Amino acid sequence: xxxxxxxxxxxxxxxxxxxxxTILPRRISTIRMSAATTTTPxxxxxxxxxxxxxxxxxxxxAPRFYTTDFDEMEQLFNVEMNKNLNEAEFEALLQxxxxxxxxxxxxxxxxFKEAADEIQGPLRQIFVEFLERxxxxxxxxxxxxxELGRRLKKTNPVVAEIFSxxxxxxxxxxxxxxxxxxxxxxxxxxxFLTKARKYTxxxxxxxxxxxxxxxxxxxxxxxxxxxxLKANPQYQCYPIFKYFENWCQDENRHGDFFSxxxxxxxxxxxxWKAKLWARFFCxxxxxxxxxxxxxxxxxxxxxxxxxxxxxxxxxxxxxxTTARIFxxxxxxxxxxxxxxxxxxxxxNSKIIAIGETDDIPLVKNLKRxxxxxxxxxELLAAYLMKPIESGSVDIAELDPQLVY
Ligand SMILES: [Fe+2]
Ligand SMILES: [Fe+2]
Numbered sequence: 483x484x485x486x487x488x489x490x491x492x493x494x495x496x497x498x499x500x501x502x503x504t505i506l507p508r509r510i511s512t513i514r515m516s517a518a519t520t521t522t523p524x525x526x527x528x529x530x531x532x533x534x535x536x537x538x539x540x541x542x543x544a545p546r547f548y549t550t551d552f553d554e555m556e557q558l559f560n561v562e563m564n565k566n567l568n569e570a571e572f573e574a575l576l577q578x579x580x581x582x583x584x585x586x587x588x589x590x591x592x593x594f595k596e597a598a599d600e601i602q603g604p605l606r607q608i609f610v611e612f613l614e615r616x617x618x619x620x621x622x623x624x625x626x627x628x629e630l631g632r633r634l635k636k637t638n639p640v641v642a643e644i645f646s647x648x649x650x651x652x653x654x655x656x657x658x659x660x661x662x663x664x665x666x667x668x669x670x671x672x673x674f675l676t677k678a679r680k681y682t683x684x685x686x687x688x689x690x691x692x693x694x695x696x697x698x699x700x701x702x703x704x705x706x707x708x709x710x711l712k713a714n715p716q717y718q719c720y721p722i723f724k725y726f727e728n729w730c731q732d733e734n735r736h737g738d739f740f741s742x743x744x745x746x747x748x749x750x751x752x753x754w755k756a757k758l759w760a761r762f763f764c765x766x767x768x769x770x771x772x773x774x775x776x777x778x779x780x781x782x783x784x785x786x787x788x789x790x791x792x793x794x795x796x797x798x799x800x801x802x803t804t805a806r807i808f809x810x811x812x813x814x815x816x817x818x819x820x821x822x823x824x825x826x827x828x829x830n831s832k833i834i835a836i837g838e839t840d841d842i843p844l845v846k847n848l849k850r851x852x853x854x855x856x857x858x859x860e861l862l863a864a865y866l867m868k869p870i871e872s873g874s875v876d877i878a879e880l881d882p883q884l885v886y
Pocket of ligand 1 (some may be wrong): 733
C-alpha cells in the first residue's frame with residue numbers, strides 16, 4: 483500500500499529548493515503516534531528510558547490501519563464456493579510475486595545521510611513528515627496483507643501466499659522509509675504503532691475498492707515523482723526518490739492483484755450499488771489526497787513540482803487506470819471537477835485556520851460550521867456530477883505504458 487489516507491495538518495510556509503550546510507546532532511529519537519483520533523498532539527514522553535522519544539500528532543484522516551471480516555474473506559476465496567476464481571490467473575500472479583524483482587533493490591548508501599544533513603529549515607520538517615506518513619501507510623498495508631495471508635492459508639493457499647508476499651513488499655517499503663527517518667535522527671516505533679493505533683473496519687468489498695485505489699494511486703504518485711526528478715535532477719535533494727521507479731512496480735503489481743480479486747467477485751462490480759460505491763471510493767481517495775497535498779505545498783515545491791498540477795495528473799491517470807475495472811468512475815477530466823476540488827481545498831484551509839486561533843472551542847466550532855457545510859455541499863456536488871460508465875477489462879489487455 484502506498485498512498486496516504488492522510489491527515490489535515492497545519493499548513494506550512496512556502497519555501498524553495500532545499501539547501502543548507504548546518505548539521506544536526508546524531509541523536510536518534512523514536513516517534514510514536516497516539517491511538518486517539520483527535521487533532522490534539524499527544525504529549526512527548528518525558529521521563530526514564532522514554533525521554534528521547536517524541537510523539538507526533540494524529541488527526542482524523544491520518545494514514546489508517548484496516549481490519550476486515552476475515553470469515554467473509556474466507557468464504558469469498560473458497561474455490562468450492564466461488565466458481566469465478568480463476569486459479570490459473572492467481573497461480574501466474576503468484577509466480578510473478580515469487581520472482582521478487584526488487585529483492586536486491588532497496589540497498590542504501592552513504593548519499594542518504596549526507597543528503598539529509600543538507601536539508602535544513604522548514605523543508606527538513608516537511609521531509610520528516612513525508613517519511614513518517616509514507617512509512618505508516620506502507621506499514622498499514624503490511625499488517626493487513628500479513629493477516630490476510632495468515633487467515634486464508636487453509637481456504638485458498640495460492641491467494642494466501644500472494645498476500646504474504648505482498649506483505650513482504652510492504653515491510654520492505656516501510657523499513658526503507660524508516661531507515662530514511664534515521665538519516666534525520668528519528669525512527670518510527672512500529673511495534674508501538676501496531677498495538678496502539680485504532681483499526682478501521684471495512685467489509686471485504688470496501689477493502690477491495692479502497693486498497694485497489696490506494697495501490698494504483700501510489701503507483702502514479704511514485705512514478706510521476708520519479709520521472710519528474712529524472713528530468714529535473716537539480717531537485718533531487720534526497721536519494722530515496724531514485725528508488726521509486728522499481729518501487730512503484732511493486733505497487734502496480736499489488737493493484738493488479740486486487741483487480742484480479744475483484745474480477746473473481748463480479749457481485750462487487752456489476753450492479754447499481756457497486757457503481758455508487760465505486761464513485762464514492764474514488765471521490766474519497768482523490769479528495770483526501772488533494773486536501774492533504776494542498777496543505778503541504780512546501781514539500782512538492784521543494785522538489786520542483788506544482789502541487790495541484792501534480793495531484794491532477796495523478797488523479798487523472800489513476801482514474802483512467804481504475805476505469806478498466808470499476809463499473810463507474812468520476813469525470814475528473816471535466817474542468818468543473820477541479821474547480822470543486824479547489825473550492826474544497828480553500829474551505830479546508832479556512833477550517834484549519836480557525837482551529838489555530840485562540841478562540842474557545844465553542845466559538846471555533848461555530849465559526850467552522852458554514853465552512854464545513856460548504857465542504858460537504860461541494861463533496862456532494864462532485865459525487866453527483868455525471869459519472870463515466872466504465873467496466874472490467876481484462877488486465878492482460880492493459881496499455882503497455884501503464885505497466886511502465
Ligand atoms: Fe508499498
Ligand atoms: Fe502496495
